[in-house]
Amino acid sequence: MSTTAQSLHEEMFVLNLGPQHPATHGVLRIKLMMDGEYIADAESVIGYGHRMQEKMGENRTYAKFLPNTGRMDYVAAMFNTHGYVCAVEKLAGLRVPERAEYIRVITAELNRVASHLLWLGAFLIDLGGFTPLLYTFDDREQILDLLEGLTGTRLTYCYYRFGGVCNDVDDAFLAGSRQFVARMRARMPMYHALITKNIIFRKRCEEIGPITAEQCRKYGATGPVIRGSGVAYDVRKAEPYGAYPQLDFNVPVYPQGDCLARYMVRLDEIVESLRLVEQALDRLPGGPVMAEKVPRLLKPPKGDCYFNVESARGSFGVRLFSDGTDKAYRLKLRSPCFSNLSLFRECSRGMLLADALALLGSLDLIIPDIDR
Amino acid sequence: MAHELTWQIVRVLLYVVGLIAFAAFNAAYLSLLERKIPAWFQLRYGPKEVGPWGLLQPVADGVKLLTKQLLVQAESDVLLFKLAPVMVVVPAIMCLALIPFSEVLWARNINVGLLALFSFSAIHVLGTMLGGWSSYNKYASIAAARVVAQNIAYEIPLLLVMVTFVMVTHSMNLFDIVQQQAGGFWHWYLLRVQASPLMPVAFVIFFICMLAEANRAPFDMFEAESELVAGAFTEYSGMGFGLFFIAEYANVLVSCSLATVLFLGGWQCPFGLLPGLHWFLIKMYALCFVVIWVRWSFPRTQFYGLLNLSWKFLIPVAFLHLVLTAVMLKLF
Numbered sequence: 001m002s003t004t005a006q007s008l009h010e011e012m013f014v015l016n017l018g019p020q021h022p023a024t025h026g027v028l029r030i031k032l033m034m035d036g037e038y039i040a041d042a043e044s045v046i047g048y049g050h051r052m053q054e055k056m057g058e059n060r061t062y063a064k065f066l067p068n069t070g071r072m073d074y075v076a077a078m079f080n081t082h083g084y085v086c087a088v089e090k091l092a093g094l095r096v097p098e099r100a101e102y103i104r105v106i107t108a109e110l111n112r113v114a115s116h117l118l119w120l121g122a123f124l125i126d127l128g129g130f131t132p133l134l135y136t137f138d139d140r141e142q143i144l145d146l147l148e149g150l151t152g153t154r155l156t157y158c159y160y161r162f163g164g165v166c167n168d169v170d171d172a173f174l175a176g177s178r179q180f181v182a183r184m185r186a187r188m189p190m191y192h193a194l195i196t197k198n199i200i201f202r203k204r205c206e207e208i209g210p211i212t213a214e215q216c217r218k219y220g221a222t223g224p225v226i227r228g229s230g231v232a233y234d235v236r237k238a239e240p241y242g243a244y245p246q247l248d249f250n251v252p253v254y255p256q257g258d259c260l261a262r263y264m265v266r267l268d269e270i271v272e273s274l275r276l277v278e279q280a281l282d283r284l285p286g287g288p289v290m291a292e293k294v295p296r297l298l299k300p301p302k303g304d305c306y307f308n309v310e311s312a313r314g315s316f317g318v319r320l321f322s323d324g325t326d327k328a329y330r331l332k333l334r335s336p337c338f339s340n341l342s343l344f345r346e347c348s349r350g351m352l353l354a355d356a357l358a359l360l361g362s363l364d365l366i367i368p369d370i371d372r
Numbered sequence: 373m374a375h376e377l378t379w380q381i382v383r384v385l386l387y388v389v390g391l392i393a394f395a396a397f398n399a400a401y402l403s404l405l406e407r408k409i410p411a412w413f414q415l416r417y418g419p420k421e422v423g424p425w426g427l428l429q430p431v432a433d434g435v436k437l438l439t440k441q442l443l444v445q446a447e448s449d450v451l452l453f454k455l456a457p458v459m460v461v462v463p464a465i466m467c468l469a470l471i472p473f474s475e476v477l478w479a480r481n482i483n484v485g486l487l488a489l490f491s492f493s494a495i496h497v498l499g500t501m502l503g504g505w506s507s508y509n510k511y512a513s514i515a516a517a518r519v520v521a522q523n524i525a526y527e528i529p530l531l532l533v534m535v536t537f538v539m540v541t542h543s544m545n546l547f548d549i550v551q552q553q554a555g556g557f558w559h560w561y562l563l564r565v566q567a568s569p570l571m572p573v574a575f576v577i578f579f580i581c582m583l584a585e586a587n588r589a590p591f592d593m594f595e596a597e598s599e600l601v602a603g604a605f606t607e608y609s610g611m612g613f614g615l616f617f618i619a620e621y622a623n624v625l626v627s628c629s630l631a632t633v634l635f636l637g638g639w640q641c642p643f644g645l646l647p648g649l650h651w652f653l654i655k656m657y658a659l660c661f662v663v664i665w666v667r668w669s670f671p672r673t674q675f676y677g678l679l680n681l682s683w684k685f686l687i688p689v690a691f692l693h694l695v696l697t698a699v700m701l702k703l704f
Binding site: 013015021022034036037124127128129130131134135138198200201203204352353354355 | 410
């Protein structure tokens with residue numbers, strides 16, 4: 001037994017939350033020091049899903065690493081691919097055609113909606129409500145079908161390419177996306193009636209797991225977590241990329257910092273994403289979807305670059321060093337989930353186990369994205 | 373005389389066997405309904421592979437549970453660990469033995485039926501607590517601590533409501549209580565507002581407490597699977613778990629039967645026609661449906677939220693109901 005454990009009160013005990021626990025949604029282990037049902041300390045033990053993605057990015061060509069990006073945050077694979085592709089394009093000086101940028105916005109925002117829907121269902125399971133999951137999966141299924149038709153994959157998309165996207169959208173996808181936007185808008189009041197207005201849900205989320213903006217900054221938490229704490233930080237606005245500067249959308253911000261605020265941010269983001277999809281569909285320009293003259297074996301000039309995209313969970317960053325060869329010299333991936341998880345230790349102190357699990361759920365963690 | 377006594381004993385034994393069969397059958401088929409009904413809520417089919425409409429699914433589940441190994445951890449308290457499931461399931465069946473199902477179908481009709489019923493139903497709490505505690509598992513220990521706190525919190529408003537109820541009925545005999553409600557649905561205690569204007573409220577309190585007593589969602593604190601894995605049952609496998617499972621549904625059955633007997637007129641017809649077992653079963657299964665409906669519609673409450681609900685809301689209201697009823701009885 002370590003000295004810290006000995007110095008603690010003798011009635012405290014260690015509770016292993018995970019690596020196989022229903023609330024951790026994957027192989028995350030949290031070593032809880034419990035004082036009765038209160039948490040005295042929570043140490044996250046990560047790395048069960050570590051696949052050396054960064055090292056893999058360094059020992060194979062850029063194109064060969066590209067499919068790996070979809071396997072990190074597999075719930076929102078578009079964003080990882082987007083970040084990596086944009087970083088390589090920036091390094092190699094590739095210009096992406098306008099049409100491809102718009103298609104990227106449509107697919108990425110659809111993926112954001114799918115990711116938030118999955119979170120919504122899983123969060124309600126954490127709170128003990130099973131039924132909403134089935135409704136959110138019904139809606140998510142529509143997105144997966146659309147994206148499957150376009151990209152050939154349902155989950156781990158590898159649709160973006162250096163210089164564009166791999167194939168053009170067809171009419172079925174465009175019509176289907178419009179249909180989905182209308183359907184999802186009509187479903188939102190149902191979700192609010194089923195979940196937001198539910199008294200038990202509100203009691204479990206209001207003023208539970210407060211996170212201050214200061215704490216978010218301290219640990220580098222981004223995405224809906226920081227926006228739920230009253231900071232309007234969104235990479236799409238702060239460092240605009242792709243077609244986002246030409247599109248009109250709001251950044252939902254809630255100042256309370258509790259689980260309900262993070263929930264509301266995500267639900268509002270679904271609505272904003274639908275707006276973005278609709279605008280991008282309306283303005284979709286013609287032209288090619290791939291840049292001309294992209295060499296088959298990409299050898300970006302020497303240099304390094306950092307590219308940030310707003311993933312469904314926060315800021316996903318890619319830092320690439322090129323030494324002029326066909327492989328990256330160094331690849332660093334900034335996972336939003338890793339930063340969001342690091343909040344948990346400080347914020348869960350003194351909380352009840354059940355409330356801490358609501359907090360953990362509201363952070364929207366994808367464990368393979370933490371481990372990479 | 374001796375002949376009469378033998379007949380009584382044989383009769384009770386027959387009823388006990390019948391009730392065990394009834395409880396087991398209901399546990400099996402309520403568990404099927406527990407999957408089929410939410411399947412309708414949730415845009416899916418539920419079990420449909422085993423037998424027509426999935427009707428043999430409970431049999432398959434039972435066979436699976438029976439063939440599984442009963443694992444006992446080396447560190448656990450073996451005697452208590454093995455005794456606990458029995459301590460949970462037996463009181464539930466004892467409770468059923470006190471319920472009058474119809475005018476002619478009842479196992480024992482005793483004058484303190486209501487009191488006996490609550491005495492038996494208090495035992496299953498002890499069983500669950502011992503099961504959790506003897507498992508030598510931290511999740512189960514947390515669950516065991518929760519069980520005790522939860523049940524103390526909910527026995528009080530429940531018994532307060534019952535005290536008030538007995539003041540109105542002047543009887544603890546469940547058979548008599550049903551007979552007092554003969555006539556039509558306006559004679560049911562649920563709607564006897566002239567006895568106490570808060571009678572419907574009393575029913576709601578009673579029902580909430582019964583949900584909490586039977587440890588059904590949204591009050592399934594000690595089984596909270598997203599927090600405590602499987603709570604008090606974490607270490608149980610095979611039929612050890614199966615008995616807890618049967619007990620859960622048997623408790624739902626007891627709760628719904630008792631609610632039917634006390635508030636909904638038992639076997640009496642709502643319109644004063646053709647009283648009989650069928651009315652009892654219709655009312656009881658309607659309540660069972662509500663229990664399942666509630667479980668699949670609401671998230672789980674927090675533990676302290678649950679205690680707050682009891683101590684800060686249900687107990688004061690139950691007290692108010694008690695005082696009000698006493699005043700009403702004295703005045704009119």
